[in-house]
Amino acid sequence: MIDLISDTATRPSPEMRRAMAEAPVGDEQLREDPTVNRLQEMVAELTGKEAALFLPSGTMCNAIGIKVHTNPGDKIVLERWAHPYTSEAGGPGLLAGVMTALIEGERGVFTPEQVEEAVQPQGGFHSAPATLLCLENTHNRGGGKVWPLETFQAVAETAHRLGMKVHLDGARLLNAVVASGIPAKVWSQYVDTVWIDLSKGLGCPIGAVLAGDRETMDRARRYKHMFGGAMRQAGIIAAAGVYALEHNVERLAEDHANAKLLAAGLSEIPGIAINPAEVETNIVFFDVSGTGRSPQELYHGLIERGVRMGSPTATRWRAVTHLDVSRADIERAVEVMEAVVTGRG
Structure with a gap:
């Protein structure tokens, strides 16, 4: 079967399977798995963030990314076809207790002016405070659209000026990196949290990695446990991510x-x-x-x-x-x- 239904259809190569089988492991929940720790360090370095957290899925990365930046009753701003809104089974509402304000983008891309419009009115007791802007790069429903860097920067800076945090769904961020020639660190410097998926174009069977500052990742670890994402000898699957980052990006x-x-x-x-x-x-x-x-x-x-x-x-x-x-x-x-x-x- 020539399977073009999704890049999640990839299967680990014999070399990746070998790396998984031979991976040194420990108790990931106690932060004692050397392979998990190595993968997290690699993603932190790749994105220019202080720390990173290995998670079972990209959906959990979004769930935790939204949770750590918001309080129940807050409002998050995201594009009409963004993954947390269309494809995560109502998770933001259930797990974070947030409401959503939607922006109608052009292939997933929108402007600083649209962010300001989505946030207003702000203040007082009658409106939910907008505390988080969610971005997606590349944008899935936008046909793999890569954000123009200047627009990406302007949108993120607008959100920060308005007192919001910015979370980047980077499920296919490395596709954006390869297509644009702009390093992951450059994209990531404008956002507070970012994640990359391992189980799409990178060819791993499972996993994603969320990155941010150390304090935010420490809080994220609690939600990882709360949401059922804590693991034990997870180096077996983290090894696939290490292999992918070393061999499957370019x-x-x-x-x-x-x-x-x-x-x-x-x-x-x-x-x-x-x-x-x-x-x-x-x-x-x-x-x-x-x-x-x-x-x-x-x-x-x-x-x-x-x-x-x-x-x-x-x-x-x-x-x-x-x-x-x-x-x-x-x-x-x-x-x-x-x-x-x-x-x-």
């Missing part, structure tokens, strides 16, 4: 090239609407409503021929490239899609 450029190749190929198929120029990293969005075939028909036609992407229930589809998909796989996926759409294969 190769993200291959995924970006394959995504552009996929977009170009899909744009030649009758009825598929896509703008290849919008593809910056490893995420490709396109519309299949003009093909004359139902999403279910297309989806199952692809599956039968060994390709998986998109959804059987929607006309706006997503395909995501990753380290388990080669250039030849992309060429094959385009051929299969054309055959299914035209009925010639």
Whole structure:
């Protein structure tokens, strides 16, 4: 199966599995696991933060990132299609007790003026205080959009001027780093907390790492325990992250090239609407409503021929490239899609 449903489809390579099997371990909950400690130090150095915390998932990184910066009844500001709002099962409301103010961005990107508008009115007893701005880079629902650095900086500085903290969902931050050439430290210097996902383009089976100042990470550790994220001999899975950071970052450029190749190929198929120029990293969005075939028909036609992407229930589809998909796989996926759409294969 050529699986383009998500970059979470990656599987650990034999070399990564070997590193996991041979990892020195200890009690992570007591901060005695040397491999976990090494991974946390690597991410702290990568992001330019004082400390980092290894967690089971990126969703938990967002949950804790929101929790440490807010009090129940506060308001957080985030883009309309941000992951905590669309894909975390109401976690911010349940776990942090916060309400949300949404900004309508352009492919996930918005302006300082929109932040100010979302925060107002501020003050008095009738409105919830806005205490946190959440950013996402790259932006998933924005098609892997990389924020323009100047806009990113301006938005974060506006939030800080308004008395807010800034949290960065960096699930695919290293994709932004590779695509833009701007180091993770530069992006991270404008935010208070940031995390990177290990189980997407980096190819690990599990895990993410949250980073920030030491005091915030000490408080975050309590919520890690409270939310059920504390682990024991977690070096076995942390070793995958160490391996990925040492071997799988620069190769993200291959995924970006394959995504552009996929977009170009899909744009030649009758009825598929896509703008290849919008593809910056490893995420490709396109519309299949003009093909004359139902999403279910297309989806199952692809599956039968060994390709998986998109959804059987929607006309706006997503395909995501990753380290388990080669250039030849992309060429094959385009051929299969054309055959299914035209009925010639």
